Structure formats: structure tokens, C-alpha cells
Amino acid sequence: MTPSYNFAFLDEDTKRMLRRALLKAVAIPGYQVPFGSREMPLPYGWGTGGIQVTAALLGPDDVLKVIDQGADDTTNAVNIRRFFARVAGVATTERTVEASLIQTRHRIPETPLREDQILVFQVPEPEPLRTLEPREAETRTLHALGDYGLMHVKLYEDIAQYGHIATSYDYPVLVDGRFLTSPSPIPKFDNPKLDRSPALMLFGAGREKRLYAIPPYTRVESLAFDDHPFEIQQWEHRCELCGSGESYLDEVVVDDRGGRMFVCSDTDYCGRRRTEAQA
Template identity: 70%
Template sequence: MSTNSNNEQSGHNEGYNFAYLDEQTKRMIRRSLLKALSIPGYQVPFGSREMPLPYGWGTGGIQVTASVIGPKDRLKVIDQGADDTTNAVSIRRFFQMVADVATTEKVLEASIIQTRHRIPETPLNEGQIIVYQVPTPDPLSKIDPRESETRKMHAYAEYGVMQLTLYEDIARFGHIAKTYDYPVLVNGRHLMSPSPIPKFDNPKMQDNPAIQLYGAGREKRIYAIPPYTTVKSLDFDDHPFSMQSWSGCCSLCGSTTSYLDEVITDDSGGRIFVCSDTDYCNDRQAQLLCDEHSEVQT
């Protein structure tokens, strides 16, 4: 079943406010979201609350979703691209319980998509909102853990150190050896962590028609990319940004363009590759079946 509007196992929990957060907290987060959209890629500090799920497990994304979601919404939750990974299931159940919200696995049916580590393969539309769970919002914190320093670098757009770090890779390996959480420059001004999505997904952020919101609960930061905004992955003229690619295709749906996960199938190291985006893969498998079926009929 890909959609359901009411989960008999959970049911709305009367003991808590709609979507768990109290209205005052939602207002504070909503104000932060509006400012985040006004300054694309800038991390807005916000009064993150403790949630009933642990920090690091999506509390930032959950707080953003809880502040945005309403009864008319349909929510999709993915982790590693999949709707059925345990943490995605757990977060979806949380919203069914505290907001009694309709859910879906279909990208195009969802008004809000909360994600960890992936952007769906299916392009998003105007009006859709994608909420990213972010563990480490500041790309500069790996270079200097002192917030007082990184805050200055952001204030004056002093991003030379980041560029230098990437260049050290080139000097050593001949190419940039960063594969995920690959830093981007948003609207030509703010350096931003795209969250730990593979760099394969980075180009999807650029000029996306949807609203992209990022929540980091433990680090208490919210940021955003408005629709149709320039999002440039850092690179060099002589070493342009490049994405991962696979020589094979998905063993289930045959896709040659999606992000593939490696699955080990036996003790002797046998392995296959399958789409990380389960909704996309299921759709393609259904389409293949359909095509085969119609071929038989004709």
C-alpha cells in the first residue's frame, strides 16, 4: 500500500498539541524559516526543542515539518532514498500519531517530503516542500570548530579556506575526494552544507521549482534554498565538479541514471546494485511489467 490517510496502529494522540510542538514554538520556527528563505543558504539560529526522537535522528527536520504541516498536507518520509527504512518508518509514524496526517510514498503525491541523505530521482514541482535532516549545518566547522570564527567567515564570505581544503585533495589525489555533504555556494553568497546527500544529488538543488528547507536540531540551525536559486557545487576551473556514475544499472528496474546502492548477496562477496530511491525503482518496475504485458497482448 503506497498511501494511507489513517493508521489504525497509531491514531492521533490527544495528549499533545497538533504536530507535537506548542504554538509558540511553531511561531518561532516559522519566523526562522521566513528569514532563512530571505537569506538563501545562511544558517538561522533557532531555539531548537528536545523532541521525543533523539538528536541526530532527524529532530531538525521533524521540527521544520511540524511547523509547516497542516491537515491538507500529504507527507512522504525517506531515509537513504527509501520509504521503508526503519528511521523513515519511525518518523512517519510520529507524524501519523501527533498530526494524523495523510502519508504517501509517491513523490508527486506528496506536498511535503522529509528526507535524510537523498533527493528523490523524480523531479519536484512548484509548491512542494522538501525538508532535509541535517547533522552538521556548517561546512566550515570541520575546518574550524569555533563558531565565533566560522560566523565571521560567513559574515564576510571568506571562503578561501574551504576552497583550499578541496585543493589539497587535488594536490594529493588529482581530484576532489569528497563524495557526500559536498559544499555548495547558494545564490552566489553563502557557503552551505547540502546535508550528507551524495554529491550525485547536488545538481538537483540548483533552480529547483520546490521549496528546500533544512533543519539541524542538535546544532539549532535552520536554512533554506528558495525555488529557482543558483546552487553551485564548489570546484575549480581546471577541476570542474563531477558526479558519481556507475558502469552497470539497477538490477531491479534497469535504471542507468539513478543513484545505486550496493547489496551483498552471498558470502563470497557477490553483489548487485539497486536504486536507492525505492519509489522511483518501484514505479519503473511497474512500468516494465506493464510494457511486457502490453507486448504480450499485441
């Protein structure tokens, strides 16, 4: 731990501001709470929102896991994990079951989460209506009035153009029957894991300066049409490393002759299954 920094990098006043915003976010599931986002020692888009939320939550006894696209060993994950090991001295892990706090980009771990775990998402664009309605004042009014017909215009366009709902990540959800919410760019494969999750889910958007939350056991519904219901991705393959047929698979190009393989995107899940199989 580097002694010249305050514990977990941010000063205590900033952490208090963040915690207040987080309490408000938990009190109003899915509502985007503005907060005073700070400059962080890495660029916007690398997870500044998630890092600030994590910094505000970390205690000395926490065990931190950081994943990027499901993997623990990618640049973003490694750097954020090392950052907190340096400025907070907390224990880190790659095991989902051992972690008390998991910061994630683009995935929810395959291993079911527990009540004593918190999942922190990095969010690039917290406003699900933004692509359809560029005016911030207008989207806020739409949220206030629960006027969400517009979101279905996007789904309608998907079906009209592709014959099915082609939105495959950042698939819009309705939280607790009230607020339309962006689940961050997780694949829609992970949307069912949001529904009534025992773990607290917190979302931080650093550039957009917004926080929101899905508290434990909250109803989360993915939008759809009556005759085009919500469906998750399916593969004809199984993971070629661990043989799982239930996890989210990445397609990996392995040579320059068109060879490719499908493997679990969740490295911890895949690795654990392989060790279990060997034992």
C-alpha cells in the same frame, strides 16, 4: 491521531518561533538562522531538526513522505512517518508525486519535484567550514565577509591526496552567489538537483540549532577548481531491478561469497519503474 498531543506534537508558540526562523532563512538564502531547538522524543542525530521543521509546516491537508537514504522502508523513515501520522493525523505516502511535504535524510528523490512541494532535510552539521575552522565566532565572521578561500583548501587537499576531488557527499555549495552552505550529507550526485529547483528546500539541524533554506529557483553552485571541475558519481552498472541508468545506485552485498548487486537507492522511483514495465 493521539488527542493528548497538540497537532503535530509541538505547541503553537514553538511552531510560530520556527516559522519566523524559516521566513528569515528563506529571505536570506543559505544563511544559517539560529532557532530554539526543542527536545524531541527521539535522540539527536535521528532527524530532530528536520522533524521540527516538518512539524511547523504540516497542515491537516498535507501529504507526508519520509525517506532515509532514498528508501521509504528504513527504520528512520518508518518511525518518523508513523510519528506524524499519530500526532498530526496527516495522510502519508511513499509516492514522491503525491507528497506535498517530503522529509529526507541523505537523498533528493529522483522524480523531479514541483513548485507545490517542500523538501525538508535533516542536517547533522550545518557549518561547511567546521572541519577546517573549529571556532564558531570565526566561521560566522567568514560568512559575514564572504571569505571562503578556506573551503578550497579542503578541495585542494582532496586532489593532492587522491588525484581528484574525493568529497562525495555533503559537497559544499555556494547559494545565490553569496553564502557557502552545506547541502547536508546528500551525495554530490544530488547537488545539480539543488540548482534552480522549483521546490522549496528547507534544512534543519536540531542539535546545532540552525535552520537554513534554498528558496525555489535559486542558483546553487558546487565549488570546484578551474582545472578540476565539479563532477557527479557515475556507475558502470545499471539498476538490477528496474534497469535505470540515470539514478543513484546502492551497492548491496547479497551473499557471503562476494556476490553483490547494484540497485536504485530511491525505492519509490525503482518500484514505479518496475510496475510501469510490467503493465
